[in-house]
Amino acid sequence: MTVLNRVPSLLxxxxxxxxxxxxxxxxxIVVPGLAxxxxxxxxxxxxxxxxASKKGTPYRYGATGPHxxxxxxxxxxSFRKAGKALPRTAAQQYNRTTRVSTAKRRPGDLVFFHxxxxxxxxxIYAGSGKLWHAPKSGDVVRxxxxxxxxxxxxxxx
Numbered sequence: 001m002t003v004l005n006r007v008p009s010l011l012x013x014x015x016x017x018x019x020x021x022x023x024x025x026x027x028x029i030v031v032p033g034l035a036x037x038x039x040x041x042x043x044x045x046x047x048x049x050x051x052a053s054k055k056g057t058p059y060r061y062g063a064t065g066p067h068x069x070x071x072x073x074x075x076x077x078s079f080r081k082a083g084k085a086l087p088r089t090a091a092q093q094y095n096r097t098t099r100v101s102t103a104k105r106r107p108g109d110l111v112f113f114h115x116x117x118x119x120x121x122x123x124i125y126a127g128s129g130k131l132w133h134a135p136k137s138g139d140v141v142r143x144x145x146x147x148x149x150x151x152x153x154x155x156x157x
Contacts, residue, residue, distance in 0.1 A: 042082075043079065043082045043083060043084045043108070043156055044082075044106070044107065044108020044109060044124075044155070044156060045082075045107065045108050046081065046082035046083070046108075047075070047078040047079045047081070047082040047084070047108055047124060047156070048078070048107055048108045048124050048125075048126060048132065050077070050078040050081045050082060051074055051075075051078040051123075051124045051132035051133075051141070052126070052132055052143070054066075054069065054074065054077075054078075054132075054141045055132075055140075055141055055142060055143070056140050056141065056142075057069060057134075057140060057141045058139075058140050058141075059134045059135060059136060059137055059138070059139050059140060059141070060137075061137065064076055064077055064088075065077035069134040069141060070134055071090060071121050071122050071123060071133055071134050071135070072086075072088060072089050072090045072092075072093055072122050073088075073134065074123075074124075074132070074133065074134045074141060075090075075093060075110060075122050075123070075124060076088060076093070078124060079156055084156050086156065090112060090113075090119050090120065090121055090122040091118075091119040093110060093112075093122055093154070094110075094112045094119045094122070094152065094154055096154075096156075097110055097154025097155055097156055097157075098154060098155045098157055099152065099153070099154060099155075100153040100154060100155050101153070102153065104153075105125055105153040106125070106127075107125055107126055107127040108124065108125065108156075109124075109125045109153045109154065109155050109156075110122055110123070110124060110125070110153065110154045110155070110156065111123045111124070111125050111131045111133075111146060111151050111152075111153060112151060112152045112153070112154060113148065113150060113151055114150055114151070114152060115150065119152075121133070125153065126143060129145055129146050130143055130144060130145050130146065131143070131144060131146055
């Protein structure tokens with residue numbers, strides 16, 4: 001009998017086992033809801049890396065990459081490379097995401113800048129109060145500190 005065949009009997013005799021013990025024998029643990037969270041984190045992490053790789057790429061209104069971007073073009077491109085589809089504009093992207101509070105934001109979430117109820121700019125949250133974005137004409141894709149509290153966060157699913 002192999003060790004893997006004995007895992008159930010080991011668990012029965014011990015009564016309980018640590019997650020590490022269970023994993024060491026090739027076990028898996030399923031927690032409802034965490035698979036979707038892990039998948040979203042992976043897409044967000046990938047999109048964040050893609051956006052960072054575009055550092056220095058020029059801003060151009062209406063551009064969706066790979067050699068120039070506007071703000072929503074950068075997020076669209078980055079998430080497409082991560083395997084997720086987003087609509088074209090910042091406002092449409094906001095409507096497609098799941099809302100996230102400032103306290104629950106994490107790297108890879110989208111940062112939406114708004115004036116009242118109007119969303120006018122988007123970037124990808126990088127952590128530590130910073131985001132990757134394509135700011136404006138004459139500028140380039142860059143990492144920058146979030147400069148206002150008039151932001152909402154959204155998670156791509």
